[in-house]
Amino acid sequence: MGIVSPGFSGRRRSADERLPPGQYLVNDFPVLSAGPTPRVDTGKWEFRITTETGQTHRWDWAAFRALPAEEPTVDIHCVTKWSKFATHWRGVSLDTLLADVETSAGFVTARSYGGYTTNLPLADLVDGQAWVAYDYEGEPLEAEHGGPARLLVPHLYFWKSAKWLQGIDLADHDTPGFWESLGYHNYGDPWREQRYWGD
Amino acid sequence: MAAVRDETATARTIVLDVPQWPGHLAGQHVDVRLTAADGYSTERSYSIASAPADGEADPPVVELTVQRLPDGEVSPYLTQTLAVGYPLELRGPVGGWFVWDPDGPASTRPVLLVAGGSGVVPLMAMIRERAAAGSRAPFKLIYSVRDPGTLLYADELARREQAGDGLEVTYVYTRTAPPGSSQPTGRINTATLASAGWPPDRSPAVFVCGPTGFVEAVANLLVRAGHGAGGIKTERFGPSGGKP
Numbered sequence: 001m002g003i004v005s006p007g008f009s010g011r012r013r014s015a016d017e018r019l020p021p022g023q024y025l026v027n028d029f030p031v032l033s034a035g036p037t038p039r040v041d042t043g044k045w046e047f048r049i050t051t052e053t054g055q056t057h058r059w060d061w062a063a064f065r066a067l068p069a070e071e072p073t074v075d076i077h078c079v080t081k082w083s084k085f086a087t088h089w090r091g092v093s094l095d096t097l098l099a100d101v102e103t104s105a106g107f108v109t110a111r112s113y114g115g116y117t118t119n120l121p122l123a124d125l126v127d128g129q130a131w132v133a134y135d136y137e138g139e140p141l142e143a144e145h146g147g148p149a150r151l152l153v154p155h156l157y158f159w160k161s162a163k164w165l166q167g168i169d170l171a172d173h174d175t176p177g178f179w180e181s182l183g184y185h186n187y188g189d190p191w192r193e194q195r196y197w198g199d
Numbered sequence: 200m201a202a203v204r205d206e207t208a209t210a211r212t213i214v215l216d217v218p219q220w221p222g223h224l225a226g227q228h229v230d231v232r233l234t235a236a237d238g239y240s241t242e243r244s245y246s247i248a249s250a251p252a253d254g255e256a257d258p259p260v261v262e263l264t265v266q267r268l269p270d271g272e273v274s275p276y277l278t279q280t281l282a283v284g285y286p287l288e289l290r291g292p293v294g295g296w297f298v299w300d301p302d303g304p305a306s307t308r309p310v311l312l313v314a315g316g317s318g319v320v321p322l323m324a325m326i327r328e329r330a331a332a333g334s335r336a337p338f339k340l341i342y343s344v345r346d347p348g349t350l351l352y353a354d355e356l357a358r359r360e361q362a363g364d365g366l367e368v369t370y371v372y373t374r375t376a377p378p379g380s381s382q383p384t385g386r387i388n389t390a391t392l393a394s395a396g397w398p399p400d401r402s403p404a405v406f407v408c409g410p411t412g413f414v415e416a417v418a419n420l421l422v423r424a425g426h427g428a429g430g431i432k433t434e435r436f437g438p439s440g441g442k443p
Contacts, residue, residue: 002234003288007280010235011272022232022242024272031411031435034296036418036428081242114428144415182295196293 018075020190023083030082031144034178038114038164042148047132048167049097052105057097061148065134067092072131074154076161077190089152091133094125105170109177110151113164118177119186120153120160122170129155132165157188157195200285201260206351209267210317211278212248215287220259223251225328226298226321226406226434229263229291233273243273246320246408246434247292250327261289264351266317297406297434299325301332308404311396312340313387313417315409319351321434322408326359326366337365339403341395343387343413346375369395389420399425408434 019025042061049057059067071090077083108120124130133152134141141147146163153160159179180186185194193199202214227247234240249262267278281287299310310329312322319342329338344350350370360368371391376382397403405426407417414435422428 002232002240003286004236005233005276005281005287006285008233008235008276010233010239010241022240024241031415033433033435035431035433036422037415038428080244144411179296183293196290 018085019083020077021193022195023077023081023190026082026084029084029087029145030078030080032078032080032159033144033163034116035114037143038112039143040113040148040164045148047097047149047165049101050167050169051101051103052170052172055102057101059097064092064132064149067096070131072133072152072154074152076154076158079157079159079184079188079195083190088137089131089133090135090138091131091149091152093128094130094132095128097132098126101170103170105172107171107174109169109171109175110160110162110165111167111169112162113166116162116164116178118151118160118162119175119180120156121174121187124153124156125168129153155189157185157190159184160188200281200283200287202283203281206264207349209278209349210264210351211267212262212264213277213281213287215261215263215289216258217254217261217289218258220254220261221292222254223247223261223292224295224298224300225251225324227292227294227324228321229261229289230293231263231273231277232288232290233276234288241272244293245277246324248320248323248327250324250331252328252331264317264320264323297321297408297432299328299404299406301328301334301336305404306334307336309397309401310336310338311403311405312338313392313396313405313407313409314340314342315413315417316344316349317351318407318409318413318434318436320408322406323352323355325406326356329366330359330362330364335365338367339396340366340368341371341387341391342368343371343373343409345373347372347377367395387417387420389424392417392420392424396421399427402427402430405431406434407431409436411435 045061047059075085131152134149151162151165201216204212228244232242245263248264253260265277268274372384414433
């Protein structure tokens with residue numbers, strides 16, 4: 001237990017097993033971005049997977065939207081301490097996108113329009129754990145929340161769910177992304193409170 | 200906590216003695232953790248208001264300015280209950296992006312700071328660091344508040360601007376302007392940014408901090424005015440009170 005804060009009792013709370021340590025629940029949907037919001041026209045949008053051997057797989061917006069979609073309902077957890085329960089999304093599973101991709105890579109860098117990057121183990125993107133999402137709560141995903149399409153990896157802190165997704169690069173080696181190079185944890189498991197370097 | 204200063208009716212600066220402070224950059228934040236007697240604890244992030252130079256003093260001092268949120272869980276404690284001599288658990292400094300470093304590679308580049316409400320706090324750390332480090336980088340601050348009563352650091356900003364060493368401050372009042380002012384109320388717009396900011400060809404380093412809607416609007420105006428997105432750093436907080 002930490003230092004007791006004299007006179008602090010906190011909000012009355014019911015023990016909630018869905019809330020990771022150090023998180024609090026919100027009902028709104030805060031925005032965290034490092035810079036201005038990129039505006040990406042779906043007419044020019046392209047999603048690309050590049051393998052460790054340099055092979056590329058591409059989808060334009062029409063081809064991407066023609067892929068089988070899923071509608072996950074997930075809890076999301078931001079490193080800035082807010083969590084939001086039961087968010088509804090529509091998007092394409094990474095299992096679907098990776099189905100025809102031949103790779104023995106262990107790591108992924110997700111790249112965004114605007115230059116943002118984040119890194120993850122490939123194992124965290126497969127087996128029904130991750131999507132490229134384009135609808136949120138039944139509406140097209142707004143640009144400030146990452147539209148036209150964002151990565152959705154709800155079991156990791158939400159900065160791993162790259163907004164304005166442009167592509168993923170598969171690699172044999174792990175390369176820290178934007179926040180991971182600026183003091184934030186390389187993996188980011190909310191249940192182990194992996195917020196910063198050294199956690 | 201070593202001392203306290205009331206800034207407005209609802210905001211307070213808490214001055215902390217932090218014996219093992221490792222030093223920070225202007226713009227970084229700390230995580231504050233409160234723990235109740237029964238073991239319940241909760242955390243929030245707060246921007247550091249003081250200059251890095253204060254953190255290098257003996258003893259090191261770190262100041263946070265906290266805006267009380269009506270339905271907040273942590274900010275009412277920090278602004279109303281926490282008293283001199285009370286302990287406070289901190290983690291930090293955190294964040295290596297939204298920072299201004301007087302010794303950094305672009306240290307003479309003009310700087311534009313745009314604040315919405317209590318978003319001025321990390322920008323104030325930059326203004327204080329500029330003075331403490333004797334930096335010549337020209338600074339412009341555009342500071343949007345609801346009314347004069349919610350202005351943070353009013354006296355200090357006036358004094359620093361009057362020093363005439365390259366800091367210019369422009370206030371924008373969204374609801375009520377100061378008595379006797381002929382200034383119209385309203386939001387920051389293209390004309391404000393053109394007259395009180397830097398032209399894009401000066402390639403300023405831009406820092407925008409405030410509520411999400413404010414930051415979104417200002418950043419979009421700057422991009423439309425021709426500023427490169429890569430030169431604009433943003434920090435946002437939502438109505439839920441979390442700082443980014």
